[in-house]
Ligand SMILES: Nc1ncnc2c1ncn2[C@@H]1O[C@H](COP(=O)(O)OP(=O)(O)OP(=O)(O)O)[C@@H](O)[C@H]1O
């Protein structure tokens with residue numbers, strides 16, 4: 398059973414960490430489409446996988462956010478990556494495994510996974 | 520939707536889009552009465568009566584005249600399919616409350632599903648909003664309230680992965696306490 402006491406530990410840990418986040422303009426954004434069709438297609442576990450992967454790898458300059466409808470219902474769940482100085486990359490028909498792989502390949506190793514992009518799907 | 524918790528996530532997104540600062544989610548189920556009810560209340564911008572009438576019955580109006588989507592029709596259908604009903608009340612500038620009821624044992628009644636995942640996703644997406652989630656069964660009730668958590672965290676953001684994981688586990692174990700299987 399989790400208790401409010403456990404939160405205290407998390408708080409102390411977080412407070413002792415120096416925030417290394419670089420300035421806002423360097424931040425990479427991962428955006429998950431969370432409108433009705435995205436949710437129905439499985440966006441919630443994709444979001445969860447992204448948040449956990451970014452968190453456990455302690456990627457300080459990456460933020461995961463949510464948005465409404467991105468557009469193409471049949472290609473949901475859709476994830477967009479906005480990186481400074483790069484063109485937006487749109488990944489389609491994502492699942493939690495692909496989401497974790499996206500973090501390691503695209504964000505850590507800097508290689509876009511072409512096979513999962515909207516360009517490859519169409 | 521495969522489970523009610525996904526409808527809840529979708530409907531709570533409507534409340535967030537409407538600028539809600541407080542969202543209350545309550546799921547009450549009674550094996551004895553064979554009922555399950557879901558209530559979502561928010562203090563967002565609300566809807567005026569004309570708009571509300573259309574949202575409740577979207578198939579009579581065309582999509583081009585009004586922005587009607589799938590979220591509300593889906594939950595209404597889900598309730599009606601399981602011998603339940605759907606109600607929505609809203610007041611411009613005050614907020615919105617929707618209630619869906621189901622016959623609990625009905626074959627077409629969707630499972631509640633992963634409410635912990637839904638709350639974690641909501642907190643992740645809008646960590647400054649206050650959420651109260653209450654789950655009631657014949658065995659008792661469990662309440663999750665972000666106001667208490669916020670106090671405990673003294674400024675640490677609720678959207679931190681460690682906090683989100685705590686929230687998920689806290690809800691899973693809290694719900695398990697009030698589930699009949701554990702009696
Ligand atoms: N809680 C709420 N507060 C204020 N307005 C709401 C609320 N819920 C729904 N609405 C209004 O009703 C409309 C229809 O909602 P619904 O969820 O059915 O579709 P949608 O959100 O427009 O699209 P989607 O299909 O992606 O859900 C919304 O666009 C919004 O204008």
Ligand SMILES: [Mg+2]
Pocket residue numbers: 433529530532533588589590591
């Ligand atoms: Mg909606």
